[in-house]
Amino acid sequence: MLVGMRNGESDPAAPRSGPILARIAGATAFAIGALALAGWALGVPALKSVVPGLAQMKANTALCGVLAGVSLWLAARPAAGSPDGRWRLRGARAAGALVALLAGLTLLEYLLGRNLGIDQLLFRDAARAPLTSHPGRMAPNSAAGFLLLGLALAALDWEPRPGARPAQWLAFGAFGISLAGLVGYLYHATALYRLASFTGMSINTGAALFAASLGALAARPHTGLMGVFNAPGAGGRMARASLPAVAGVTLVIGWLRLQVERAGHLGAEAGVAVMVTSVILVFAVVLYVTAASAERGEAARREAEGLFRSAVDASPNGMLMVDPAGRIVLLNRQTEAIFGYRSEEMLGRPVEMLLPERFRAGHEGHRRDFLAEPRTRQMGAGRDLRARRKDGREVPVEIGLNPVAGEGGTHVLASVIDITERKRVEDELRRSNEELERFAYVASHDLQEPLRMVGSYVQLLAKRYRGKLDADADEFIGYSLDGALRMQRLIEELLAYSRVGTRGADPVPTDAGAVVAGALRSLKLAIEEAGATVTVGPLPTVLADPGQLEQVFLNLISNALKFRGSAPPEIQVSAERRDRAWELRVRDNGLGIDPQYFERIFVIFQRLHGREEYPGTGMGLAIVKKIVERHGGRIRVESAPGAGSTFAFTLPAAEGSEEVRG
Secondary structure (H helix, E strand, C coil), X not given: CXXXXXXXXXXXXXXXXXXXXXXXXXXXXXXXXHHHHHHHHHXXXXXXXXXXXXXXXXXXXXXXXHHHHXXXXXXXXXXXXXXXXXXXXXXXXXXXXXXXXXXXXXXXXXXXXXXXXXXXXXXXXXXXXXXXXXXXXXCHXXXXXXXXXXXXXXXXXXCCCCCCXXXXXXXXXXXXXXHHHHHHHHHXXXXXXXXXXXXXXXXXXXXXXXXXXXXXXXXXXXXXXXXXXXXXXXXXXXXXHHHHHHHHHHHHHHHHHXXXXXXXXXXXXXXXXXXXXXXXXXXXXXXXXXXXXXXXXXXXXXXXXXXXXXXXXXXXXXXXXXXXXXXXXXXXXXXXXXHCCCHHHHCCCEHHHHCCHHHHHHHHHHHHXXXXXXXXXXXXXXXXXXXXXXXXXXXXXXXXXXXXXXXXXXEEEEEEXXXXXXXXXXXXHHHHHHHHHHHHHHXXXXXXHHHHHHXXXXXXXXXXXXXXXXXXXXXXXXXXXXXXHHHHHHHHHHHHHHHCCCCCCCCEEEEHHHHHHHHHHHCHHXXXXXXXXXXXXXXXXXXXXXXXXXXXXXXXXXXXXXXXXXXXXXXXXXXXXXXXXXXXXXXCCCCCCCHHHCCHHHCCCCCCCCCCCCCCCCCHHHHHHHHHHHCCCCEEEEECCCCCEEEEEEEEECCCCCCCEC
């Protein structure tokens, strides 16, 4: 049974619409402020006040709108890691700080009852302007809103602790002040946009402050207050669905109530009662719709989680999840079977309990290293991993690690496979191969001496008695001598084959070009006799045993010279990069090979031609294949009768061998 499943979801990425909305809001605030400044510069009242007779947007207020728009535009997509991004962030903070400074000085003027000389610094203002107590001075509620907004823009990226964004709460306060002013104009409630007898907030000021504060909230949508609204879970979906509906319907109900009361159909008490009832009903409907949607999403999530539980629990591998502190929080049945513990004995315990004691001390450091750069990979690649069962027995395992973002940080999902049976089979196969190699070596070595003796005496017979006996005797002696020499060559090839795995040197960075040059020097006479042309392209540095690699090229080039057609042999040696390996090719224009024999030619003692046509033992390509596989590579052939052959084999690339040498 799958147990310990946690319901955390991955941290959502910042919504793509957030920066776009912030830039649009910044452009809106900038445009409103710029139009008002143009109205002051050109003396056009319509640009300073939306409706004649209402409050004007003061020049200082318009400047705050322009600066707030600039700050939002720069901060919306900062690309903080680049020099350009750092410049943008510094500019955004500076513009926000100027907004806060100008608004703060204005509030200080109201508190101290003094003129600090900033009210008409840009333009002269008429003393009798509508809803103006001090010429050129922005309204106190406007100043309070822009002070909060300026501080929010200056501290937009300040995060005193993970997930905390004070700037968003400051921007929310500015949003509330602007909303109050705009609602006051909608309902003709003067007290909401004008405090006592002081200068009142204009409609365009409220609109600019509303847009800029909304943009400040949207600029960093993935954490803090906005992180809740943008969360992918049910809470975020409910907030996003209900807030616009509740706000819009409430505004409409309030406006309708005001119109009904003004028409004399309802008194104040009845109007309040009707509005409260309507708001409650609207809230109930909105909550029902959003809750139903959230429940459908939750049901789908539960179904998906159930399927996931079933899939993981049915896995033939052990599956366990470890939290950032190294405690086991999830496991399946196969994990219980591998380690011999019950689920309740493992949940909440450190994962080190499943390791042999000699490895426990260093494991915490390995976990920290993985969490510092989490990625899907094999644990301890290339090492013999051991796990400890409840009974103390150690078992060989393979472990795959997968990072999973969850509540509280990155968790690690580990896939565990008990490879005891595989190890047993591999050990038996290795012992069998070693015994076969020893047998082949001993048999080959022990057979050489009597064969040499037989060959020597047959040669002596041929030398002393050729022509002295009859023709049949001479023929029989010739057959005997040929058979002894051929058997001796077979034994030598078999001995070379058995030594590939036991006498080879450790792979080292090897210049393949130098190896091919050595092979060509050894084959110089054969190349000249065949009239062959050998072209060697740029070759890389590979990890190989230089002696065995030269043996590979000797065999492949020799075959190209031997199995040639009527035209002079043309042999090409080249290389091509294949991920972390190099593919080396030897191509010829010889007889070619029928595809049905591609596998057969790499088997020992297999020949496609008679000994009378082409001498040899049939061991060359088998030795080549064994050498390539010893280096962790693979060999293949591309050919067709009469079209030549291309033998291609892969070898590991040496570190830094991205380029090839000519």
